[in-house]
Amino acid sequence: MERQPLLGDNCPDHVIRFYSNMVYRLAFARTGSKNDADDVFQEVFLRYVKKRPLFQTEEHRKAWLIRVTINCSKNFWRSWWKRKVEYLEEAPCFETREDADLHHELQQLAPKYREVIHLFYYEDLSVEEIGKILDRKKSTVRTQLTRARAMLRNILEEDCDV
Amino acid sequence: MFREKYMHMNHQIFPDPELMDQVLKSAHDAETRKRKIFRLIPKPVAAAGLICLCISVAAPTLAATSDFAYHALYQISPGAAQFFIPVQKSDDDNGIRMEVISAYLHGNTAEIYIAMQDLTGDRIDSSTDLYDSYSINRAFDSSASCRLVEYDEATKTATFLIMIQEQGSGNMEGDKITFSVREFLSHKNYYENIEIPVDLPSFTAGGRVQTVAASGGGGMYYEKHWNESSADTLVPGQPMKEFPVDGIDLTGIGYIDGRLHVQTAVPNRLENDNHGFFYLKDAEGNDVNEAYGLYFISSGESGRVDYHESVFDIPAEEIAAYKLYGNFVTAGMRTEGNWRVTFQLEREK
Numbered sequence: 281m282e283r284q285p286l287l288g289d290n291c292p293d294h295v296i297r298f299y300s301n302m303v304y305r306l307a308f309a310r311t312g313s314k315n316d317a318d319d320v321f322q323e324v325f326l327r328y329v330k331k332r333p334l335f336q337t338e339e340h341r342k343a344w345l346i347r348v349t350i351n352c353s354k355n356f357w358r359s360w361w362k363r364k365v366e367y368l369e370e371a372p373c374f375e376t377r378e379d380a381d382l383h384h385e386l387q388q389l390a391p392k393y394r395e396v397i398h399l400f401y402y403e404d405l406s407v408e409e410i411g412k413i414l415d416r417k418k419s420t421v422r423t424q425l426t427r428a429r430a431m432l433r434n435i436l437e438e439d440c441d442v
Numbered sequence: 443m444f445r446e447k448y449m450h451m452n453h454q455i456f457p458d459p460e461l462m463d464q465v466l467k468s469a470h471d472a473e474t475r476k477r478k479i480f481r482l483i484p485k486p487v488a489a490a491g492l493i494c495l496c497i498s499v500a501a502p503t504l505a506a507t508s509d510f511a512y513h514a515l516y517q518i519s520p521g522a523a524q525f526f527i528p529v530q531k532s533d534d535d536n537g538i539r540m541e542v543i544s545a546y547l548h549g550n551t552a553e554i555y556i557a558m559q560d561l562t563g564d565r566i567d568s569s570t571d572l573y574d575s576y577s578i579n580r581a582f583d584s585s586a587s588c589r590l591v592e593y594d595e596a597t598k599t600a601t602f603l604i605m606i607q608e609q610g611s612g613n614m615e616g617d618k619i620t621f622s623v624r625e626f627l628s629h630k631n632y633y634e635n636i637e638i639p640v641d642l643p644s645f646t647a648g649g650r651v652q653t654v655a656a657s658g659g660g661g662m663y664y665e666k667h668w669n670e671s672s673a674d675t676l677v678p679g680q681p682m683k684e685f686p687v688d689g690i691d692l693t694g695i696g697y698i699d700g701r702l703h704v705q706t707a708v709p710n711r712l713e714n715d716n717h718g719f720f721y722l723k724d725a726e727g728n729d730v731n732e733a734y735g736l737y738f739i740s741s742g743e744s745g746r747v748d749y750h751e752s753v754f755d756i757p758a759e760e761i762a763a764y765k766l767y768g769n770f771v772t773a774g775m776r777t778e779g780n781w782r783v784t785f786q787l788e789r790e791k
Contacts, residue, residue, distance in 0.1 A: 291717045291771070292469040296462075297735060298658065304457045318461055322468075329469045331605070333585040334578065338658075344585055379451040401448045432444070 629774030649696020659736030718770030
């Protein structure tokens with residue numbers, strides 16, 4: 281099988297454009313706000329441009345970006361400024377009420393649950409892949425997914441087949 | 443059902459165009475700076491009590507001491523040079539010497555300086571790029587990067603800094619690292635913010651369309667226009683003579699579904715890494731980035747060709763107010779060889 285060519289390690293522009301949505305959506309899922317996602321988004325690609333890490337496959341690059349996005353989100357979450365300052369929340373304008381409700385309800389979950397939900401349901405990663413990227417045991421990821429699903433079922437109060 | 447709801451919600455979340463522009467500009471500025479100033483980022487001076495680690499050579503063969511290597515290191519970073527332990531291991535092939543100058547470990551990071559010198563010609567220059575042809579084999583989970591930090595015109599020597607950061611909490615001490623290079627690019631040409639001399643309004647008629655298996659893509663509206671892995675693109679035409687970049691062909695401009703498509707082709711891209719991107723400028727001089735871009739590959743009798751298509755969300759009736767611009771990088775020379783150095787990380791007593 282022919283190796284999937286890398287996007288071009290020497291062209292961060294391509295990489296940024298290619299992974300912009302992935303990074304931004306994960307940052308948003310983790311932080312729950314556009315303001316915070318904006319900051320994380322900039323920080324992730326700033327680190328990418330500065331470090332210019334070497335990857336043998338696109339999967340490795342994707343995993344690196346996911347890991348750094350989550351780390352940046354955590355650091356941001358822990359920062360003094362974040363703990364002391366409350367933003368006037370800027371939520372995205374969703375197309376439907378259902379989307380807005382889902383976003384609102386997801387914010388009731390802890391970030392660690394939101395991140396595994398996002399990686400599993402949106403990035404379509406397996407439990408094993410999530411474990412590797414987040415440096416967690418498979419059993420931990422599975423437990424977190426199960427708990428997140430249970431909480432979502434309770435929150436959404438409907439059989440949404442989570 | 444939840445997955446569909448979650449996907450639907452997420453498809454409405456993306457970075458604002460201003461944010462994208464800002465990040466892209468920062469990346470571009472950083473790239474430009476890197477090329478123009480070959481200067482090492484100031485190294486953190488290790489505090490007293492820093493555990494100094496050294497590299498010892500795994501194989502018994504030591505290279506002859508190369509003055510240029512030490513000069514390079516001290517020129518690049520005199521403050522940090524004291525913490526580096528000489529390695530003096532080199533490998534010659536095809537008239538080019540690759541030498542591991544020295545290295546040191548701090549925390550979970552290894553920094554290694556490697557010099558490449560052309561002993562017979564001028565194949566190594568200030569644009570020398572190892573692109574995807576180098577590999578760093580190590581026995582631990584880590585991320586690594588390699589970048590040019592210095593070029594000495596007098597000795598035709600390029601010095602690279604390799605940084606390896608361990609991902610886990612383990613210790614790199616005692617681990618072997620093999621750094622190898624099989625080819626490199628040099629004598630690069632940079633085309634920055636050049637205007638492409640094409641008359642965009644003359645391309646408003648619908649172009650010939652084909653459906654391809656896209657190998658990738660990106661951009662803010664990429665997902666809306668990409669059906670699984672297939673996408674509608676222009677049928678590649680003859681390279682346009684107006685395009686001023688050697689090594690990249692402009693093979694199509696046209697409208698598909700109300701959007702402007704601009705297509706380029708790079709023959710044998712895996713061997714030259716030629717690449718670039720387009721943008722538009724409006725009448726006020728504002729830059730307009732592509733709405734999305736996609737890649738596809740064609741393999742014919744004449745070899746592999748990598749295509750890239752930039753798609754702009756500008757209606758045909760408004761395109762007369764825009765000019766096409768781009769940034770491109772092409773390689774002037776490619777040199778093959780087999781350079782390999784293995785060394786072991788050990789703690790200094």
